Amino acid sequence: MTRVALFVTCLVDAMRPQIGFAAISLLEQAGCTVAVPDAQTCCSQPALNAGDADGARTIARQVIAAFEGFDFVVAPSGSCAATIKVHFPEMFEADAKWHARATALAAKTFELLSFLTDVCRWLPHDARLPGSFTYHDSCSGLRELGVMAQPRKLLAQVGGLELRPLDGNTVCCGFGGTFCVKYPAISNAIVEEKARAITATGADLLLGGDLGCLMNMAGKLHRTGSPVRTFHAAEVLAGMADGPAIGESV
Amino acid sequence: MRANQPNFAARVDAALASPTLKTAIDRTTGTAERNRARAVAAWPDFQAARDLGRDIRAHVVNNIDHYLVEFERNALATGAKVHWASTSEDACRIVVEICRAAEAKSVTRSKSMLGEEIGLPHALEAAGITRVETDLAEHIIQLAGDPPSHIVWPALHKTREQVKELFAASHRDPGAMEDVESMVQAARRELRAKFMAADVGISGANFLVADTGAVCTVTNEGNAELTTTPPRVHIVTAGIEKLVPSTTHAMALLRLLVRSATGAELTQYTTFHTGPKQPGDLDGPDEFHIVLVDNGRTNMLADGLAEMLRCIRCGACLNHCVVYRNIGGHAYGGTYPGPMGSVLTPALDGLPAARDLAHACTLNGSCQEVCPVRIPLPTLLRGWRDRSWREGLEPSSVRTALGLWKFVATRPWLYRLATAAAVRGMRLFAKRGWIEAMPLAGGWTRHRGLPAPSGGTFMQQYQAQKRKAR
Numbered sequence: 001m002t003r004v005a006l007f008v009t010c011l012v013d014a015m016r017p018q019i020g021f022a023a024i025s026l027l028e029q030a031g032c033t034v035a036v037p038d039a040q041t042c043c044s045q046p047a048l049n050a051g052d053a054d055g056a057r058t059i060a061r062q063v064i065a066a067f068e069g070f071d072f073v074v075a076p077s078g079s080c081a082a083t084i085k086v087h088f089p090e091m092f093e094a095d096a097k098w099h100a101r102a103t104a105l106a107a108k109t110f111e112l113l114s115f116l117t118d119v120c121r122w123l124p125h126d127a128r129l130p131g132s133f134t135y136h137d138s139c140s141g142l143r144e145l146g147v148m149a150q151p152r153k154l155l156a157q158v159g160g161l162e163l164r165p166l167d168g169n170t171v172c173c174g175f176g177g178t179f180c181v182k183y184p185a186i187s188n189a190i191v192e193e194k195a196r197a198i199t200a201t202g203a204d205l206l207l208g209g210d211l212g213c214l215m216n217m218a219g220k221l222h223r224t225g226s227p228v229r230t231f232h233a234a235e236v237l238a239g240m241a242d243g244p245a246i247g248e249s250v
Numbered sequence: 251m252r253a254n255q256p257n258f259a260a261r262v263d264a265a266l267a268s269p270t271l272k273t274a275i276d277r278t279t280g281t282a283e284r285n286r287a288r289a290v291a292a293w294p295d296f297q298a299a300r301d302l303g304r305d306i307r308a309h310v311v312n313n314i315d316h317y318l319v320e321f322e323r324n325a326l327a328t329g330a331k332v333h334w335a336s337t338s339e340d341a342c343r344i345v346v347e348i349c350r351a352a353e354a355k356s357v358t359r360s361k362s363m364l365g366e367e368i369g370l371p372h373a374l375e376a377a378g379i380t381r382v383e384t385d386l387a388e389h390i391i392q393l394a395g396d397p398p399s400h401i402v403w404p405a406l407h408k409t410r411e412q413v414k415e416l417f418a419a420s421h422r423d424p425g426a427m428e429d430v431e432s433m434v435q436a437a438r439r440e441l442r443a444k445f446m447a448a449d450v451g452i453s454g455a456n457f458l459v460a461d462t463g464a465v466c467t468v469t470n471e472g473n474a475e476l477t478t479t480p481p482r483v484h485i486v487t488a489g490i491e492k493l494v495p496s497t498t499h500a501m502a503l504l505r506l507l508v509r510s511a512t513g514a515e516l517t518q519y520t521t522f523h524t525g526p527k528q529p530g531d532l533d534g535p536d537e538f539h540i541v542l543v544d545n546g547r548t549n550m551l552a553d554g555l556a557e558m559l560r561c562i563r564c565g566a567c568l569n570h571c572v573v574y575r576n577i578g579g580h581a582y583g584g585t586y587p588g589p590m591g592s593v594l595t596p597a598l599d600g601l602p603a604a605r606d607l608a609h610a611c612t613l614n615g616s617c618q619e620v621c622p623v624r625i626p627l628p629t630l631l632r633g634w635r636d637r638s639w640r641e642g643l644e645p646s647s648v649r650t651a652l653g654l655w656k657f658v659a660t661r662p663w664l665y666r667l668a669t670a671a672a673v674r675g676m677r678l679f680a681k682r683g684w685i686e687a688m689p690l691a692g693g694w695t696r697h698r699g700l701p702a703p704s705g706g707t708f709m710q711q712y713q714a715q716k717r718k719a720r
């Protein structure tokens with residue numbers, strides 16, 4: 001059996017644990033044994049994006065040590081997976097020993113949805129959800145990891161669920177991690193346009209693969225009174241989208 | 251960086267408050283984006299062409315001294331005079347001296363970002379020399395007293411309606427100006443006589459061809475030709491990185507440049523200027539000067555920014571940038587806006603004045619995805635962030651917050667306690683699933699609702715499940 005370590009991601013841990021449970025369910029359906037290493041906190045992005053390279057390396061070493069013993073590392077986020085897969089090796093370019101460990105970890109790290117299709121060759125068989133959805137392609141997953149066809153392929157298997165294409169689906173939503181609170185006015189202008197495009201699809205649901213972007217868009221949809229409800233794609237695929245959407249209370 | 255301007259946040263607010271700016275930006279960049287997509291789709295070997303473009307530019311940048319010497323030798327052989335300027339001040343001084351020696355009262359200029367970079371419009375004004383802009387967009391911003399807001403369409407921030415008003419107010423014979431064409435005609439009537447009367451023409455260069463000593467310019471209005479042919483003296487100002495080994499290389503880059511900029515196959519006018527008028531030539535200037543400008547470029551080479559010197563100024567990264575598309579060019583505060591400007595401005599104007607530019611980016615990667623010479627713009631922006639951190643330019647509030655976060659994030663047991671407490675605390679502010687306001691979250695909640703944490707942390711719930719299962 002393939003031993004997969006789940007990198008929960010700090011946002012899923014704190015803000016929406018059900019995405020983590022959906023990920024475990026999907027990975028198990030795909031035939032993996034899932035472990036959740038205790039020593040995980042965050043992927044280091046806040047430090048990395050702030051320019052604190054030493055700080056980022058400190059956290060990255062912790063991630064490497066906690067996860068390198070598994071066959072695969074999977075995160076329900078293109079952004080966190082890309083940090084490990086793309087940026088960890090770059091961070092240790094001047095340190096041969098850690099560079100080797102970072103590169104080895106990078107090779108077995110994947111974003112959840114693309115891992116299910118590309119590595120496990122798995123597709124859902126009995127998921128059903130009547131309604132329509134639109135899909136936003138989050139930037140890191142899309143451009144750093146090439147995640148685009150995979151979530152659509154998986155969601156096409158969900159009975160009764162119809163895709164309404166989103167105008168500008170590959171345009172950034174304005175989240176950008178700490179960008180959205182450091183430059184709130186710019187971020188707002190970007191997400192306003194995004195929310196308009198989402199609402200204009202007339203879809204019941206907005207789906208995506210990154211909680212940060214989803215919270216940003218859901219938060220704007222909420223403020224603009226849009227009826228569109230937001231879920232992580234994993235929740236839909238795991239049959240866990242019958243509960244409250246992002247921002248809805250139980 | 252233009253002197254006495256308000257800070258970045260204030261410039262952004264001003265841009266976002268404009269009722270017309272977004273419309274104006276979207277009209278031009280939206281068209282450019284669609285046309286580029288069409289051109290790229292119709293070019294099966296586009297990705298290979300980008301590799302070639304990157305390799306040509308990288309080769310030149312890595313061997314710049316060799317090609318500079320070769321270009322100078324061949325340019326001199328055509329009868330051109332070659333001048334070297336290490337700073338923007340040197341460059342302006344050289345240009346003004348040439349104008350004075352020619353006893354020039356008026357000069358025509360065709361669009362050149364390098365000219366803007368070195369502050370040439372101001373230097374000419376200060377020297378009492380009348381400056382006539384031959385590029386329609388440059389003419390518009392000269393009338394409006396604005397700096398350029400895009401490297402390809404300098405007047406992109408003005409709507410047609412605003413240009414019409416501007417012409418009506420300042421042209422002697424504006425006419426009816428019912429459509430764009432009649433507005434162009436209005437500008438022609440205003441400017442034509444001035445073009446012909448100019449003593450000196452000043453242009454930039456798209457490429458400097460090393461093996462022939464030629465200067466290549468591309469325009470859509472044919473204005474570079476008007477700038478460079480009628481006057482007695484032609485001055486080219488060009489950054490030293492504009493070199494290409496040969497005409498063949500220039501053509502390979504030209505295809506990438508034009509398709510990336512406008513989606514067209516070629517510009518209307520592509521001209522190779524070689525030296526002054528020769529016996530038997532029908533027209534051409536009596537004197538041909540080339541001013542080669544460094545202005546920080548050799549420092550960039552030494553400072554890890556060699557990749558940025560590959561830039562061919564196509565503007566695609568601006569057109570595809572969500573930040574640029576919302577705040578426009580002026581908010582950036584430097585000569586060059588958008589992603590390429592955010593990398594260049596700290597090098598040109600100093601990091602302390604420009605540190606915001608490196609951060610005001612979501613790192614979404616669209617710029618790198620479209621750059622015809624594959625410049626890793628997000629990586630270069632990260633480089634500025636790292637440097638700003640190392641040099642202690644980051645605000646102490648950021649350093650303190652990040653320091654605290656690191657302390658907790660490197661101790662998983664403490665992190666578990668802290669996140670559980672934070673989640674409990676946040677839930678106190680929630681109403682029906684949403685947090686509409688909360689201390690320290692104003693940056694988020696001012697513009698959007700914050701979805702409240704849906705329950706205890708994943709780690710708490712997961713541990714509880716595991717305990718139950720045992």
Ligand code: SF4
Nearest residue numbers: 561562564565567621
């Ligand atoms: S950085 Fe690349 S995309 Fe941007 S202007 Fe330069 S060549 Fe064009």
